[in-house]
Amino acid sequence: MVDELISKPKMSISSVSCTYRGLHRNVSPERIEVSQWKIAESLATLDLKGELERELNADEQTEYRSLVGRMNWLQAQSRPYLSFGVSKAACKSQGACVVDVRELNASVRIVFRRIASQVRAPYRVD
Numbered sequence: 001m002v003d004e005l006i007s008k009p010k011m012s013i014s015s016v017s018c019t020y021r022g023l024h025r026n027v028s029p030e031r032i033e034v035s036q037w038k039i040a041e042s043l044a045t046l047d048l049k050g051e052l053e054r055e056l057n058a059d060e061q062t063e064y065r066s067l068v069g070r071m072n073w074l075q076a077q078s079r080p081y082l083s084f085g086v087s088k089a090a091c092k093s094q095g096a097c098v099v100d101v102r103e104l105n106a107s108v109r110i111v112f113r114r115i116a117s118q119v120r121a122p123y124r125v126d
Helices: 002-007 037-041 058-075 080-091 097-117
Strands: 015-020 023-027 033-037 120-121
Touching: 002 058, 023 097, 037 058, 058 080
Parallel strands: none
Antiparallel strands: 015 023, 023 033, 033 120
16 A cells, blocks of 8 residues: 555645745645745835944934844845844944945845745646
8 A cells, every 4th residue: 555655646736825934935736936025025225324434313223123133034034145244233233323224235135136036946746
């Protein structure tokens, strides 16, 4: 019986789409798609003007820490290449300056470029 199950699996997959822990998955008989685009959409760059060494005011500091937190979650889940930039930004969360915001914005742009292309893995179930 085990040999029969191994040699002739009777498995069918219909299209399934779900989001779990920030990852959107779309499974169909033709392919698997995994996307974090919804998370990337929540990452807006901070538009701050002024001299690079100007410290952030209280509202700007709150926005900065919020963005660092979202980036930290993303890098911990599936984006280890963000670790250095996010860690550096987190160290500055108490006394961040405009230059720190610009560096964090560069990491956000990297996320947009990388997540914009979804991962697709073709497979076949017979």
